[in-house]
Amino acid sequence: MSKSSILVARAIFPEVLQTLSQVFEVESNQADEVWSAAELTRRMQGKQGALTTGSERIDAALLQANPQLKMVANMAVGFNNFDVPAMTAAGVLASNTPDVLTETTADFGFALLMATARRISESEHYLRAGHWTKWSYDMFAGAEVHGSKLGILGMGRIGQGIARRAAHGFGMEVMYHNRSRLSADLEAECKARYVSKEELLTTADHVMLVVPYSAASHHTIGAAELAMMQPTATLVNIARGGIVDDAALAKALAAGQIAAAGLDVFEGEPQVHPDLLKVPNVVLTPHIASATIKTRKAMAQLAADNLIAFFSNGQALTPLNSLPGAAA
Numbered sequence: 007m008s009k010s011s012i013l014v015a016r017a018i019f020p021e022v023l024q025t026l027s028q029v030f031e032v033e034s035n036q037a038d039e040v041w042s043a044a045e046l047t048r049r050m051q052g053k054q055g056a057l058t059t060g061s062e063r064i065d066a067a068l069l070q071a072n073p074q075l076k077m078v079a080n081m082a083v084g085f086n087n088f089d090v091p092a093m094t095a096a097g098v099l100a101s102n103t104p105d106v107l108t109e110t111t112a113d114f115g116f117a118l119l120m121a122t123a124r125r126i127s128e129s130e131h132y133l134r135a136g137h138w139t140k141w142s143y144d145m146f147a148g149a150e151v152h153g154s155k156l157g158i159l160g161m162g163r164i165g166q167g168i169a170r171r172a173a174h175g176f177g178m179e180v181m182y183h184n185r186s187r188l189s190a191d192l193e194a195e196c197k198a199r200y201v202s203k204e205e206l207l208t209t210a211d212h213v214m215l216v217v218p219y220s221a222a223s224h225h226t227i228g229a230a231e232l233a234m235m236q237p238t239a240t241l242v243n244i245a246r247g248g249i250v251d252d253a254a255l256a257k258a259l260a261a262g263q264i265a266a267a268g269l270d271v272f273e274g275e276p277q278v279h280p281d282l283l284k285v286p287n288v289v290l291t292p293h294i295a296s297a298t299i300k301t302r303k304a305m306a307q308l309a310a311d312n313l314i315a316f317f318s319n320g321q322a323l324t325p326l327n328s329l330p331g332a333a334a
C-alpha cells in the first residue's frame with residue numbers, strides 16, 4: 007500500500023520527524039520558515055495529513071482548497087487556530103496534545119506569578135542597567151505570594167495544577183471561576199473555592215488566566231474588569247492572546263490601576279503591543295509556558311502518534327471532533 011502524504015508545517019525534533027518518515031511521505035519545514043496562509047494552503051496540496059503548531063490556521067478556505075485532507079494534528083493543547091466545525095463539515099479529523107504539558111505549564115504559570123509579584127524582571131533590568139548603587143529598605147518591594155489570595159479564571163487541568171501548587175505549596179487561599187464547577191472531590195483536592203467572576207476580580211491578590219480562547223472569551227479581561235481589581239493586585243496570562251485587551255492592560259499598568267502583570271501570550275503575537283513594552287511593571291515572555299525539552303518532545307510525539315493512529319486504524323488518540331464513520 008502506498009504511503010499517505012503529510013505536511014509537517016514547522017520544525018520539530020528530528021527523531022519525531024524520523025518516526026513520521028517511516029510511516030508517511032513527509033514534506034517538512036525544518037528551516038522553520040514562517041509561511042503565509044496562502045503558502046500553507048499551497049503546501050497542503052496533495053497531503054492527506056498535517057502536523058501543525060498553534061501558529062498555523064486551519065480554516066474553511068484552506069479546507070476548501072484541499073479536499074484531499076483527512077486529518078490535522080495540532081502540537082498544542084489549545085486549538086483556537088483550528089476552525090473545528092469547518093473541519094468536521096469537511097470530514098477532517100482534528101487532534102491536540104492534552105495532558106502531556108499540564109504540569110510543565112502549571113510550573114510556568116507559577117514562575118510567572120512569582121516573577122510578577124516579586125518584581126524579578128524589573129529589578130534585574132535595573133541591576134543590568136547599572137542603577138544599583140545602594141540597598142534601600144523598600145527597593146523593589148513587591149506583593150506577598152504565600153498566604154495571599156489567588157483567583158484562577160479557567161479551571162481545567164492546568165488551572166487545577168496551579169491551584170495545587172498554590173494551596174499545598176504556598177498556603178494560598180485559592181478561588182476559581184469556570185464555565186462549570188468542579189466536583190466536590192476535585193475542589194477539595196485543589197483546596198479551591200468556586201466564586202463568581204466578580205468576587206474573584208474584586209478580592210484576589212493575584213489573578214491567573216487559564217481560559218481557552220474562543221469568540222466568547224475574547225477580552226475576558228478588559229478595561230471594566232481591570233477597574234474591578236485591587237490596585238495592589240497582579241494579573242498573569244498564560245492562556246492565549248486575546249483573552250486580555252492588551253491596550254487596556256498597558257493603560258491600567260501605566261496608571262497604577264493594578265500593580266503588575268505577567269504575560270506569556272499576546273494579541274497578534276509575535277507582535278507585542280508597543281505600550282506594554284514601555285511599562286516597567288510587566289514581565290513579558292515569548293509564549294514559552296510549555297517549553298521544556300521533555301514536554302515539547304512529548305507534545306511532538308503525541309501529535310505524531312495521533313497521525314499514525316488515525317492513518318493506521320481511523321482513530322486518533324486525542325481527537326477534538328468525531329466524524330461519522332471515519333476511517334483513513
Ligand code: 8YV
Pocket residue numbers: 058059060061081082083084085107293295296
Ligand atoms: C504551544 C500552547 O507551545 O499547547 C498550547 O496550547 O500554547 C503551547 O504549549 C504553542 O501553542 C505552540 O504550538
